[in-house]
Amino acid sequence: MQRHLPRAFGLVAGASLLFLYAPILVLGVFSFNSGRLFHRWEGGSLHWYAKALANEGFRGAAVNSLAVALGATLLATFLATGAVIGLHRAGARQQGIALALIGLPLVVPEVVMAVATLIFFSLLRGATGLDFGLGNLILAHAAFCLPFAMMPIRAALRGVEPAILTVAADLYASEGAIVRHILLPLLAPGIGSGAALAFITSFDDFAMSQLLAGPGQTTLPVFIWAQLRRPLTPEVNAMSAIMLAVSAAFICLALAMVARARFTNGPCDP
Amino acid sequence: MRTPILVLAGLSAILLSTPALAEGRLHIFNWGEYTSPELIAKFEAAHDVRVTVDEYDSNETMLARVRGGNSGYDIVVPGDYAVQVMIAQGLLEETRPDQMPNFRHVEERFIDVSWDPGRRYTAPWTHGLTGFAVNTDAYKGPADSIALLFDPPEALRGRIAMLDDMVSIIHAAERYVGVPRCTADRAELKQVRDALMKARPFWRTYSVDSINKLVSGEADVAQTWSGSAVVVRQQLPGVKFVFTREVMEGFSDNVAVLKGAPNPENARLFQNFVMDPENAALTSEFAGYANAIKGSGAFLSDALKTAPELDLPQDVAMEFVPPCPAEVMEVYSAIWTELRR
Numbered sequence: 230m231q232r233h234l235p236r237a238f239g240l241v242a243g244a245s246l247l248f249l250y251a252p253i254l255v256l257g258v259f260s261f262n263s264g265r266l267f268h269r270w271e272g273g274s275l276h277w278y279a280k281a282l283a284n285e286g287f288r289g290a291a292v293n294s295l296a297v298a299l300g301a302t303l304l305a306t307f308l309a310t311g312a313v314i315g316l317h318r319a320g321a322r323q324q325g326i327a328l329a330l331i332g333l334p335l336v337v338p339e340v341v342m343a344v345a346t347l348i349f350f351s352l353l354r355g356a357t358g359l360d361f362g363l364g365n366l367i368l369a370h371a372a373f374c375l376p377f378a379m380m381p382i383r384a385a386l387r388g389v390e391p392a393i394l395t396v397a398a399d400l401y402a403s404e405g406a407i408v409r410h411i412l413l414p415l416l417a418p419g420i421g422s423g424a425a426l427a428f429i430t431s432f433d434d435f436a437m438s439q440l441l442a443g444p445g446q447t448t449l450p451v452f453i454w455a456q457l458r459r460p461l462t463p464e465v466n467a468m469s470a471i472m473l474a475v476s477a478a479f480i481c482l483a484l485a486m487v488a489r490a491r492f493t494n495g496p497c498d499p
Numbered sequence: 500m501r502t503p504i505l506v507l508a509g510l511s512a513i514l515l516s517t518p519a520l521a522e523g524r525l526h527i528f529n530w531g532e533y534t535s536p537e538l539i540a541k542f543e544a545a546h547d548v549r550v551t552v553d554e555y556d557s558n559e560t561m562l563a564r565v566r567g568g569n570s571g572y573d574i575v576v577p578g579d580y581a582v583q584v585m586i587a588q589g590l591l592e593e594t595r596p597d598q599m600p601n602f603r604h605v606e607e608r609f610i611d612v613s614w615d616p617g618r619r620y621t622a623p624w625t626h627g628l629t630g631f632a633v634n635t636d637a638y639k640g641p642a643d644s645i646a647l648l649f650d651p652p653e654a655l656r657g658r659i660a661m662l663d664d665m666v667s668i669i670h671a672a673e674r675y676v677g678v679p680r681c682t683a684d685r686a687e688l689k690q691v692r693d694a695l696m697k698a699r700p701f702w703r704t705y706s707v708d709s710i711n712k713l714v715s716g717e718a719d720v721a722q723t724w725s726g727s728a729v730v731v732r733q734q735l736p737g738v739k740f741v742f743t744r745e746v747m748e749g750f751s752d753n754v755a756v757l758k759g760a761p762n763p764e765n766a767r768l769f770q771n772f773v774m775d776p777e778n779a780a781l782t783s784e785f786a787g788y789a790n791a792i793k794g795s796g797a798f799l800s801d802a803l804k805t806a807p808e809l810d811l812p813q814d815v816a817m818e819f820v821p822p823c824p825a826e827v828m829e830v831y832s833a834i835w836t837e838l839r840r
Contacts, residue, residue: 265734268715285536286552344563351567360571440564443571444526445551455531455554457708460731 253473260466277467287468289445290452295475296363297448298432301370302378305431306424308371309378310416313386314408334373342373343440350441366441366448370434374427381426385419386412425483432476523548525765528564528572530752531556533625535785542772548765556707565590565757573760574769576624579751580666580822583614592756594767596622601774609791612751613821621753622770625788627725628740628808628817629667629748632710636737637719645745647720649675649698656701658719660712663705665835667748668722669695670820674745681823683830692834699838713738724750725808726787733802740808746816751791 260278264271281287312331316324334342346369354360361368389412397407413420435450442448447455449472456465523546527534531554539550553572555561558581564570566588577585585591596602597610597618605623615621633642640652648659648671661668670680672694678687703718710727712718714735728740754773756766772778779790780798789809796804803809811817823831 266714286554347564348567351569354569439560442553444528444553447553452554455556457711458530458556458727459532460714460727461708461711 256466257470257473260463260470262463262466265462277463278471280464281467281471284464284468286447286452287449290447290449291471291475293363293366293442293446294432294449294472297366297370297438298428300363300367301374301431302424302428304367304371305374305378305427306420309375309382309423309427310413310420312375313379313382313416314412317386331379332376335376339373339434339436340440343369343437346372346437347440360443362443363446365443366438366446369437369441370431373434373437374430377430378423378427381422382416382419385416389415421483425480428479428483429476432472432479523765525550525574525762525769526572527552527574527576527769528561528570529554529574529576533576533752533786535781537785538773538778538781541778541781542769545772546765546768548762548768568759570757571761572757573762573766575755575757576752577621577755579612579614579753579819582621582753582755583822585755586615586620590758591620592758592760592763592766593619594756594763594770595619596770596774599767599771599774601771604774604776604779604792604794606791606793609751613819614751615753621755622774623791624752624754624773625726625782625786625790626749626751627788628811629662629664629722629724629750630741630743631720631722632713632728632731632738632740634713634719634735634737635739636735637716642739642741643744645671645675645743647741648702648722649694651701651720655720657703659702660704660706660709660718660721661702662709662722663707664722665831666820666823668838669831669834670748671722672698674743674748680818680820681827683824683827688830688834692837695834695838705839724788729787729803729806729808732806732808742812742815746818749817749819751819 259268259270261273261275262270263274263276312327316327319327350360350365350369393411393415394407397411402410433450434448435454438448439451439454442451449468453465453468453472456468525542525548527539527550529552533554534552539552542548543550555564558578561575561577562581562584565572565575582591599622602618602622605618609623609626610618612618631645631648633647635642637658638655640654647655648661651659669691672691673680673682673687676687676690676694678684678690682688682691704712706712709718709721710723710731713721713723714731723740725740728738732738732740754770756763756770760766773782774792776792776794777798779792779795782788783790783795784800784803787803787806787808822828
């Protein structure tokens with residue numbers, strides 16, 4: 230039995246991976262098509278990559294997407310780390326309420342969040358003239374990235390041996406010192422994966438950005454979507470492939486950071 | 500732990516380098532792939548204005564963004580019925596394009612339009628037809644009636660890609676069964692509903708990119724816009740945009756200035772700018788649609804001048820359909836929900 234289970238498992242896993250990645254593979258392959266039609270292979274070429282990179286709208290949208298995702302990731306990860314450490318000592322009831330509030334974006338349909346945020350910023354601008362520019366988008370993204378960033382950090386906290394904190398306190402380590410020298414290093418892998426999750430959530434977001442982006446703030450998914458109205462060329466494949474590569478690069482970076490943290494923390498890890 | 504600080508520094512550099520509000524700006528919100536970069540460069544040079552262009556995929560998306568006010572945009576390009584809705588809701592600035600210098604170039608039949616009589620709010624941008632295209636390499640039979648969508652020959656059943664567009668599909672059904680647009684008559688609406696439900700199994704997809712299904716070979720008939728057919732035909736000569744015996748659905752997009760626009764003066768300049776024949780030709784050339792500006796034909800390329808999709812034959816009729824009354828729209832929604840279930 231034990232010998233058969235892994236083989237069946239491998240088969241199912243392989244089929245699942247194929248199911249998940251085959252469309253992306255096709256997209257990637259056809260981005261190198263030299264013809265003008267996105268489904269008809271006419272030979273390999275980097276023509277559409279050159280065209281995509283020369284497209285001012287695409288470049289602008291890419292810069293916007295990266296800026297928003299980085300800003301939202303930093304903000305969300307910072308707040309999520311603070312919330313996890315802070316809530317650590319709160320009572321079960323307070324924890325429950327706080328987590329439900331922070332986790333709201335996971336439950337509320339994204340369109341509803343987006344419309345509400347749109348109205349909020351519109352009223353704010355009308356009443357006070359305040360407009361944070363791209364900051365509007367960063368704040369909105371940070372709000373719904375927060376629960377995503379928080380999940381891995383909370384999981385990491387659950388893995389921390391309480392005795393270590395008790396020992397530190399017994400040895401007269403101050404609150405700040407405990408957080409800085411013990412808690413943060415132990416949570417680092419969680420923080421890293423939380424940041425990666427937040428980044429991807431923001432980078433891929435469509436509904437929120439489509440409603441909220443102001444003049445000159447179009448992000449990549451919104452830009453690519455607006456292209457669909459016209460007959461597609463492999464340029465859209467090239468744009469999507471570039472977007473995918475960036476996402477993948479950031480995930481690898483985060484994973485590498487996590488792996489390193491795990492390695493350095495190794496002996497401490499319970 | 501130094502990395503976040505570096506990233507933060509980089510980020511603030513990006514944010515600060517996105518230009519502060521200078522004088523001479525214009526924020527345009529237009530349909531996707533509809534704004535000629537050449538046209539924008541020319542306007543920027545002529546008036547010393549920096550222009551941003553953002554894009555949307557439907558009138559409804561655009562309305563959702565600007566309805567709350569303070570969207571930050573100056574110019575939007577709503578379709579005919581959307582203009583009517585926006586004027587009624589007080590979303591547009593009455594900029595009087597009819598008194599602008601270039602207004603003399605506008606074709607007479609595009610002045611007293613139902614959605615903006617006398618052009619007190621909007622300047623014409625482009626117009627085209629919502630119809631369907633056939634891949635004549637795959638289907639050799641006759642194509643001159645909207646019946647091809649509703650009662651297709653055996654070979655085309657399940658090979659038809661529709662737009663994801665409730666109003667244009669139901670209007671198409673009204674033309675097929677021969678009842679007036681926006682009819683409120685229950686018996687007629689029942690006929691429309693039955694025609695749609697009968698056609699339902701023949702329709703493969705409903706999407707904004709229906710023309711791409713034709714390109715990929717997933718479909719042989721696609722409900723689409725004439726300009727999309729122009730672009731695709733240049734690569735697949737077998738694609739033919741069909742002129743039907745039944746009256747065809749026209750659409751017209753219009754340059755409008757939003758109420759409360761941050762740069763109203765530049766927005767007015769832009770409205771006047773697009774009514775110049777040479778500039779209108781730039782738009783047509785890029786988008787593949789006809790414009791309403793007399794004399795712009797002289798500036799068009801031969802490929803576009805001779806495009807059959809843009810040259811409406813004498814015996815083909817075209818209509819612009821105003822928005823239907825609310826009670827009819829309710830029935831439409833019910834029919835649409837049933838169709839898409």
